[in-house]
Amino acid sequence: MIAVSDHSPSGVAGLVGLYRRVIKLPEHVPFSLVQLAARVAVAHVFWQSAQSKLASWPVTLQLFANEYNLPFIDPSIAAPLATTAEITGSVLIFFGLFSRLAALMLLGVVSVIQIFVYPENWAEHLLWASLLLLVLTRGAGMFSLDYIAERNLSASAR
Numbered sequence: 310m311i312a313v314s315d316h317s318p319s320g321v322a323g324l325v326g327l328y329r330r331v332i333k334l335p336e337h338v339p340f341s342l343v344q345l346a347a348r349v350a351v352a353h354v355f356w357q358s359a360q361s362k363l364a365s366w367p368v369t370l371q372l373f374a375n376e377y378n379l380p381f382i383d384p385s386i387a388a389p390l391a392t393t394a395e396i397t398g399s400v401l402i403f404f405g406l407f408s409r410l411a412a413l414m415l416l417g418v419v420s421v422i423q424i425f426v427y428p429e430n431w432a433e434h435l436l437w438a439s440l441l442l443l444v445l446t447r448g449a450g451m452f453s454l455d456y457i458a459e460r461n462l463s464a465s466a467r
Contacts, residue, residue: 344443344450345405351440352403355415359395362388377426394418402444405453412445 362369369392373384383391394414401411412464416438423434 339451340447341452345452346444347440348402348405348408348449348453351415351437351444352399354437355399355404355418358397359392362392362395370376373460379421379425390423391418391427402449403443404459405455406458408444408453408455412441416441416445432448 367390369388370384373379373388375389377384377387379387395418398411398415398418401407402415419434419437419441423431427434
């Protein structure tokens, strides 16, 4: 049994070593699991948003016309565009198919929401953007259709 009250140099060094080992444990989590978690989380946000738009399309059109106040685009065009982007982006991100393109598209959606619709919700938008930037810059990871496609394409190119 290790004596915790031992203040000798070897006792302190042992505790420091143990602390270092414990603190580095998360580094052993595969990065692909982090990528998967990011994809599932952000896909869920946009899927739910699209589903709420579809659940009451007349209300959605009213929101786009009266509350969202998007410049340069008619609400009757903006509503289906936003809904289509959310559905398409969330499905592609979830399955990890064309993930970087989907992340870029959804980053556009987040940017529009942040700039024109709800600028006061910047912290929430920053969270979504962070997850999307992870996918955009690092890809979908090995638990994705992108990874499978890349492996198959690489194998067939040989």
